Amino acid sequence: xxxxxxxxxxxxxxxxxxxxxxxxxxxxxxxxxxxxxxxxxxxxxxxxxxxxxxxxxxxxxxxxxxxxxxxxxxxxxxxxxxxxxxxxxxxxxxxxxxxxxxxxxxxxxxxxxxxxxxxxxxxxxxxxxxxxxxxxxxxxxxxxxxxxxxxxxxxxxxxxxxxxxxxxxxxxxxxxxxxxxxxxxxxxxxxxxxxxxxxxxxxxxxxxxxxxxxxxxxxxxxxxxxxxxxxxxxxxxxxxxxxxxxxxxxxxxxxxxxxxxxxxxxxxxxxxxxxxxxxxxxxxxxxxxxxxxxxxxxxxxxxxxxxxxxxxxxxxxxxxxxxxxxxxxxxxxxxxxxxxxxxxxxxxxxxxxxxxxxxxxxxxxxxxxxxxxxxxxxxxxxxxxxxxxxxxxxxxxxxxxxxxxxxxxxxxxxxxxxxxxxxxxxxxxxxxxxxxxxxxxxxxxxxxxxxxxxxxxxxxxxxxxxxxxxxx
Ligand SMILES: Nc1ccc(C(=O)N[C@@H](CCC(=O)O)C(=O)O)cc1
Numbered sequence: 001x002x003x004x005x006x007x008x009x010x011x012x013x014x015x016x017x018x019x020x021x022x023x024x025x026x027x028x029x030x031x032x033x034x035x036x037x038x039x040x041x042x043x044x045x046x047x048x049x050x051x052x053x054x055x056x057x058x059x060x061x062x063x064x065x066x067x068x069x070x071x072x073x074x075x076x077x078x079x080x081x082x083x084x085x086x087x088x089x090x091x092x093x094x095x096x097x098x099x100x101x102x103x104x105x106x107x108x109x110x111x112x113x114x115x116x117x118x119x120x121x122x123x124x125x126x127x128x129x130x131x132x133x134x135x136x137x138x139x140x141x142x143x144x145x146x147x148x149x150x151x152x153x154x155x156x157x158x159x160x161x162x163x164x165x166x167x168x169x170x171x172x173x174x175x176x177x178x179x180x181x182x183x184x185x186x187x188x189x190x191x192x193x194x195x196x197x198x199x200x201x202x203x204x205x206x207x208x209x210x211x212x213x214x215x216x217x218x219x220x221x222x223x224x225x226x227x228x229x230x231x232x233x234x235x236x237x238x239x240x241x242x243x244x245x246x247x248x249x250x251x252x253x254x255x256x257x258x259x260x261x262x263x264x265x266x267x268x269x270x271x272x273x274x275x276x277x278x279x280x281x282x283x284x285x286x287x288x289x290x291x292x293x294x295x296x297x298x299x300x301x302x303x304x305x306x307x308x309x310x311x312x313x314x315x316x317x318x319x320x321x322x323x324x325x326x327x328x329x330x331x332x333x334x335x336x337x338x339x340x341x342x343x344x345x346x347x348x349x350x351x352x353x354x355x356x357x358x359x360x361x362x363x364x365x366x367x368x369x370x371x372x373x374x375x376x377x378x379x380x381x382x383x384x385x386x387x388x389x390x391x392x393x394x395x396x397x398x399x400x401x402x403x404x405x406x407x408x409x410x411x412x413x414x415x416x417x418x419x420x421x422x423x424x425x426x427x428x429x430x431x432x433x434x435x436x437x438x439x440x441x442x443x444x445x446x447x448x449x450x451x452x453x454x455x456x457x458x459x460x461x462x463x464x465x466x467x468x469x470x471x472x
Contacts, residue, residue, distance in 0.1 A: 006127070008427065010123040011419060011423045019115070021045055022111045022112050022409075023410050025110075025115065026409045029083030032143070033062060033148050034062070034471075035062040035081050036061070041081075042114060049125065051067060054066075057154055058153045058156070060154070064140075067138045069134070070134060072135030073164040074135075075124060075135065075429045075432055076140055076384065077118070077429070078377065078380065079139060080114050082143055082146050083104045084106075084401055088105045091410040096403045098403075106406055107402060107405045108171070112393055112414055112417070113169065118141075124137040128433070138163065140160075142154065144465075147293075147294060147469070148376075149459070151296075152378075160384050166380050166381070168389075168425070169389035169425060171391065175313065177310045177389065178387070179306055179364065182375050183259040183266075183372050185259040185266070186458065188273070188292050190216060190290055192216075192280075193251055193286060194212065194250045195250055195286075198248075203248065208249050211284045212284040213240070215284065216279075217235060217254065228260060228261070233269065234257050237254055256273060277290060293466045294469070295459050296378050296458060303445050305428070308428060308438055309387050310361075316420065318359050318392060319413070321413055325357060325412055325413035326357060342397075343397070344396060347368060347369055347371045350362075350366070357395060379458070382450065382455035393409075
């Protein structure tokens with residue numbers, strides 16, 4: 001208790017630098033693996049705070065790591081700072097207003113995510129220093145969560161081998177421990193090559209790569225009926241072969257995201273999608289190459305860490321929002337549909353309320369109906385006991401990957417939520433440092449879950465971090 005209120009005061013003392021960091025990163029939105037400025041900002045703060053620095057973790061230019069302390073357990077805090085394409089948006093307004101046409105934006109709140117994780121790591125460092133306690137605290141600045149799977153590459157490279165527990169968080173509508181699993185996910189490009197020709201004078205001599213992509217997508221859409229209900233398959237067209245209808249398209253490329261509850265299920269689906277692509281190539285007399293871009297594992301829960309974190313979050317309580325916070329959140333709320341709002345309440349098994357911002361903790365055993373995405377935190381959770389906080393940075397119901405998230409990304413209510421997340425994370429870090437039984441129980445839980453199905457990286461050996469994935 002004493003340790004905890006002490007660490008919470010520590011977070012409050014140092015928070016202004018990290019709120020500023022979050023706002024600066026918000027203003028320089030950089031997508032998957034292009035986070036040169038954002039990672040430099042995190043690196044500069046790590047240096048300022050006196051952490052020992054590792055740059056280019058796993059050979060990734062925008063992955064950084066800072067460590068402080070000696071001996072004892074290793075507590076890892078995971079941060080992110082990548083943005084999303086096409087979500088440029090002014091802050092503090094409740095209407096879509098891009099700052100830059102076609103520009104990027106922090107539509108998943110990773111400006112807050114990375115800064116609060118670094119805030120928690122720094123507060124734990126200060127606590128270790130003050131108590132002259134053994135233990136090492138690390139901050140991992142992880143790029144490209146939005147599809148680049150940097151953490152999966154960092155895990156494969158051994159970056160987490162000697163970490164004892166990992167703690168992170170994600171912006172959300174709610175104040176809760178994350179207990180929902182996430183889906184294993186592979187991103188693969190299917191690159192078709194045909195033969196160009198005059199589409200009117202000699203169509204019979206051309207073989208269309210675009211036709212192949214269209215047939216492949218139709219085939220996959222027929223597969224949907226026959227896949228597990230939790231599986232997800234979606235695609236984006238990266239290359240349609242050109243802008244001229246009168247030139248038979250000799251090249252085309254489609255990027256697929258293929259998800260399922262676990263790796264065996266996902267791998268089976270990847271194989272089926274690959275077969276459909278081969279079928280489309282056969283039908284069109286084109287060639288197809290499948291190129292895996294990145295892949296992540298499903299998330300493993302960790303019961304002892306979840307229980308310990310929940311107790312801390314209960315004690316801490318949700319952030320204290322004032323009337324100005326609630327007024328702005330209410331304006332954002334008015335841009336949402338009733339269905340948006342009902343849908344997030346449904347995910348925690350609650351009936352909708354009129355609250356603009358969450359002022360309650362979601363019970364650990366709520367009857368959830370989870371909306372399931374994917375995250376590369378999944379891979380960390382297979383090798384290190386891992387737990388995550390959800391803190392209410394957005395008006396309840398705000399869907400992620402939208403302008404509304406970007407618009408709220410620098411608001412006082414988001415700042416309060418990021419600080420509260422940092423307090424919960426730092427509180428758990430100190431608890432793990434002072435109660436070794438917790439780490440032992442967390443490790444035993446992970447061992448139990450992985451004895452029969454040990455971790456296998458979802459990344460084929462030949463696949464390197466797709467540093468140019470955003471430039472294609
Ligand atoms: N608490 C969250 C964690 C992840 C995401 C998310 O959107 N992740 C991407 C990343 C996918 C991936 O890593 O494969 C996705 O699901 O499409 C959203 C909220």
